[in-house]
Amino acid sequence: MVKITLPSGDIKEFDHAPNMFEVAKSISNSLAKKAIAAKVDGEYVDMRYIADKDAEVELVTPDTEEGEEVIRHSAAHLMAQAVIRLFPETKVAIGPAIENGYYYDFDPKEQFTEEDLVKIEAEMKKIVKEDIKVERIEMTREDAIKHFEELGENYKVEIITDIAKGEMLSFYKQGEFMDLCRGPHVPSTKYIKAFKLKSLAGAYWRGDSKNKMLQRIYGFAFSDEKKLKAHLKFLEEAEKRDHRKIGKELGLFFMSEYGPGFPFFMPKGMTIRNILIDLWRKEHTKAGYEQIMTPIMLNKELWETSGHWYNYRENMYTSEIDETEFAIKPMNCPGGVLAYKQEMHSYKDLPIRAGELGTVHRHEFSGALHGLMRVRSFTQDDAHIFMTPEQIEDEIIGVIELIDKFYSGLFGFEYNIELSTKPEKAIGSDEIWEKAESALEGAMKRLGKEYKINPGDGAFYGPKLDFKIKDAIGRTWQCGTIQLDFNLPERFDINYIGEDGEKHRPVMIHRVVYGSIERFIGILIEHYAGAFPLWIAPTQVKILTINDEVVPYAKEIMAKLQEEEIRAEIDSRTESIGYKIREANGKFKVPVQVILGKDEVANREVNVRRFGSKDQESMKLDDFVKMIKEESKIKFYENK
Secondary structure (H helix, E strand, O other): OEEEEEOOOEEEEEEEEHHHHHHHHOOOOOHHOOOOOOEEEOOEEEOOEOOOOEEEEEEEEEOOOOHHHHHHHHHHHHHHHHHHHHHOOOOEOOOOEEOOOOEEEEEOOOOOOHHHHHHHHHHHHHHHHHHOEEEEEEHHHHHHHHHHHOOOOOHHHHHHHOOOOOEEEEEEEEEEEEEEEEOOOEEHHOOOOOOEEEEEEEEHHHHHHOOOEEEEEEEEOOOOOOOHHHHHHHHHHHOOOOOOHHHHHHHEEOOOOOOOOOOOOOOHHHHHHOOOOHHEEEHHHHOOOOOOOOOOOHHHHHHHHHHHHHHHOOOHEEEOOOOOOEOOOOHHHHHHHHHHHHOOOHHHHEEEEEEEEEEOOOOOHHHOOOOOEOOOEEEEEEEEEOOOOHHHHHHHHHHHHHHHHHHHHHOEEEEEEEEEEOOOOOOOOHHHHHHHOOOOOOOHHHOOOEEEEEOOOOOEEEEEEEEEEEEOOEEEEEEEEEEEEEEHHHHHOOOOOOOOOOOEEEEEEEEEEEEHHHHHHHHHHHHHHHOOOOOOOOEEEEEEEEEEHHHHHHHHHHHHHOOOOOOEEEOOOOOHHHHHHHHHHHHHOHHHEEEEOOOHHHOOOEEEEEEEOEEEEEEEHHHHHHHHHHHOOOOOOOOO
């Protein structure tokens, strides 16, 4: 007798060892047709798995998060099978499920093209209709190596060779295709109903630039067509908001072949950047921070002391000065520690909050570069707080409140917070870690903030809080972070004199609000789709003239606006007023447009039109200037 306990607490009894199809059928016929995998005593298995002893079983259906993960992994194998059918000389590498989809790396005889993706997707649909059974097979390491050597699959042989001897390996087979995989997978290909191939990319074998460049095919997969269509529509909207495209159209920034990954900011982009920086300085001064600046290039010895030279060397740019090796800083932290160390501090001096808008440089692979989102040079709005252990919770609260003021109070972002705890490899005693994690949790609870715990995902030098904002179309971006650090104070031997007259080690916090100024601007471009709120728009008012006769009045208005520090431009071209309106509203997304004709001149009025609206309003010039001055002020909203 085998007893199966379901999540509801119900127990199903079988006089034999049932497979998961039988367990599902004992509940309902519809579930037996729908279920694609199961969870047995906490382990995911496929539907043909046989429970030969009492177990807790949870059936997995396609419409769950776990179910879609199974579908995506199965869709990857489906794609690989289609590729091998169409291009039999192709070698197969790896193919995992990823967010919303999957990818597979291939080594084809001839490079795949966009046209090939259409053929591969058609073949995938054909395989789905064939309803091919998906089977789990176990083989020894030695037999598996022999099998793939006979097929000429050198990448599979390399992967399997690296696995410890004596292990039994699991494979999933569907028709003529088989691959090493833990599973689970769908019972047959007919269960994969909604997928779409996305794109081609290059990928080094095992992520090592010394290895051969393979071709990676990306695809999407969902439990049903409705979800797939919704995601494709979302991608269409995201493409419209692409900050690279909008940034070029609005004249904000550009990238040059002379500096891949090093952005150039144009005047309008600098306007946005300077507004963010000025606001940062003002709010941090209010919050008790002092600003410092540390050198962009420092001696190799410093980076050896900090540990970056041994753990981050491949991402650092170096140079030689007076026969001594120097490195351009990839992070601001060591410089901040040196600034603290310039004088001896008392416990009465703490906390010390040292802010730095520091430009850092990190070497990224060219394939990873992406507009302002992934660059090689960027400015971090860093701050390093040095404090006593007793001050940790209060300082964390101060940083959280400051981040909330920016995210929620200014930009109206929703955001989530994640607490990452001690990883397997960490420095510092369990007691210190426990105290630090308790301080982070205590701060969150005192503020009534919800948070998710990521066990073991902290940095090796301390636990952290990550802030993930949600943009206008639901994407999440990790920007702010608060990290506790026991490592650098120890490495640099920094101290403060305690109340007992003895030396004590301070606790250090690393924290950012924007994260990277460049990346945050990229996020704002996509969040607002280029239609910035009045307070941050590079051009706040565009004055559109109907003919040359009204240009003098336009210049008078321009002067009045500039006196009030309103960013305005005049469009006095000979184009039609309809064209000027369409361009100001559609292409440049100017928040306020002022249309001037002879009646406006005669009455000392302006005709006002807002971005995205066809309505126009006439008003006296002085009233307009007063209104725009008030509307353009930066306002923080409490409890937004």
